[in-house]
Amino acid sequence: MPSSPAAQEGSLPSVNSVVMPYEPGLASALPPEVAERWDTVDRSAHAPQIVAVPGAGEEWTGAALVTARPGTAYLKIVDAVGDVPAVMEAVAVHAREQGLVQLKWEGWTVTPEEAAAEGFAPLDPPLSQSAGANGPASGYVRWLSEDAVTTPPYCGRAVTEPPYYGREVTAPPYYGQTTHFSCGAVTALVAQVHAGALPREALDRGAELTLWRDATNFMACEPVGLGVALRRAQPSCGVTVHLDTDRPVMLDHLDPGEAEWRALLQRESRTEAGRIGVPVDPDHLPLSAVRDAIGRQDHVLLLLSLAAMQGFEVPHWVLCHGVVPGAVVIDDPWANGATGDTWVDAHLLPVPDASLDAMSRMAPGGFRGAVTLRSVRR
Template sequence: MTTNWAPGAHLPDELADRSVREAVWRSVPEYWRPGTLSVRVDDGPARAAALTMSRPWAAYRKVVDVVADSDEAFAELILELQVEVSRAADTSDGAGATNAAPRPALLLIEDLAAASFLTPARQDHLLAAGFVHEPPPVPSVPSTRPDDPAAVDVWSWWPESRPVRSVPYYGQTTEVTCGAVTALGALHATGTGSFTADGADNHATEIDFWRQATNLPACDPIGLAVAAMRAHSDPARTPRVILSTDAPVLLEDFADRPGELRLREDLQADERRHADLLGIPIEHRWVDIAEIADLVRAGNYVGILIDLTALINDPSPHWILAYDIVGEELVVSDPWVDAENGETWADTFALPLPPATVDRVARWGDPEYRAIVVFPDGGRSWARKD
């Protein structure tokens, strides 16, 4: 068989009648870098094709749909996908052809539960090829809920080593609760269970934590640390804040509303008072990316304030949670799933970000500031495999 890789979405005509998701091939926005890999016998018709996408600046490729005329053709296509990812990882200088296309550290297969292309034989092939069927996420956004038409199963393959840690994936269910979900994920991972598998009280947990930490509507780093500390009484898990400014933050939208601005300045001053009473360390300095990586390697979970512009073309402040390192990539859980642009929890539960990308996005404001919240693991035992 011969293979062909091309940017953009190109469902071969000879396979169109086999696709139950033909519309998805026309729906991936250009910003998410759609691409098509097809396989055929010599110059004959295409036997299989895969539509892929990924966020710019992130080191993964996600298979959105596969159309194949047989299990044999499917197996050949998966092999070629692995070869393409491995070749890119072996030949890239760490930034890919452009800075927006880093070398891939992760290959994902997203399978829509309501229109699955994975027969039992194909699932067996994925297992034999080294893919792992990811455990279900915490019910939250549509793609995580088993009873929703948008629900997906996810299979992952890391060309090098896999993460040794994970956090229960929960997608934020409002536009403003990214900080709350980030902190709750860290708390859950370090021993203060917050989310439940049946999802019955998860939304209430998300909203309650946001109400404790918010400055209406944003969650600043000190407020997150205070709310997290109040969630448990373990001194070994006292969070700490590294913030490059000693001024109030995330108040840019209130610059021309002095009354609203003053209220939020007062709220942040009160948070500092409570942080002092709770013994939460606050350091005012610009933390570099190597130090963030070292904190994660040491077993901490690190909430990072970022600018979403580079990742999803949305100029908004946002919180993500770094929880492991694979190679040089920081593996993060991003609570925001941009479903309108084709994303599901597959894109966000284990998002690998190269150091240059983290440095690019981990800043906000004018003048820029950087903020992280470090959530210690409290001495919980775990061991790295690398």
């Protein structure tokens, strides 16, 4: 194992561990495939750290590389080497000290049996991965709160009683968007599969592009157009659009000529919403209402900016489908492979309420856009 500096700040004496920022080269003494994975991606945007368990002298008996998207409530373990049980204990203590609620573990070098021995549950493999984000074939999750557990997806099975509010987080299938602009369509389809309104096999690229084509405002999907497309695709689907502005949205990056005809299409979408009976709620949707909707087993498609989590100001749709103490659990159909981000980060991702509230206040003016899908189980 690599040598550990004699006196590192951030020490966790309760488990005799050390936490330090990761720098390229620290993995040089590890197996070549692990060292290459740690060093060939610039993970600096996700605050990479080494959590290590010192041994005798200057050697580590075990270590893990951990990262996380900014503004979230989890840590992801890329790899753990050496004395893995001791390392996992140290990682869990480190996460709890930061008030985090979840650990993830990418399945590059860990077996299902090893993960289970450390209290991790398997994640279902992704149905697709977003372009350039080639993550592992497997991944694992462990909730640090006793008030949160992951259960298998509903996917149409009969449910006579709703899950205890804030207790069960049912995992939807993970599907990474196959284009840079179809996040709205993907979140809507995943929500319907998770709710049992569509079969799992309906979630494919044909469905993704078909729904995007009907919902798009060229190239993105704005809230009213997405709600209208959902109702047209599923006439029995209970859809409500939440948009607390009456001006066209998501057009400020365009020149006036390009923005004008897209604004016209948005006005047509509002007319169509009135014609087919899709409510457009003009009030600001608070995070408490998002939590309440999830507690009723509804799904919330939420428009947010990627500035906090990924470092660039791009509007993006995510699916809000679970709650745990202090955080809303989302599924993000896009992962940024350039930062080491994978589907393991994007799936079952807990975001603190305050962070999600800030991320989803969209410029200009701090408007919020969302689409609520009423559960077929209600």
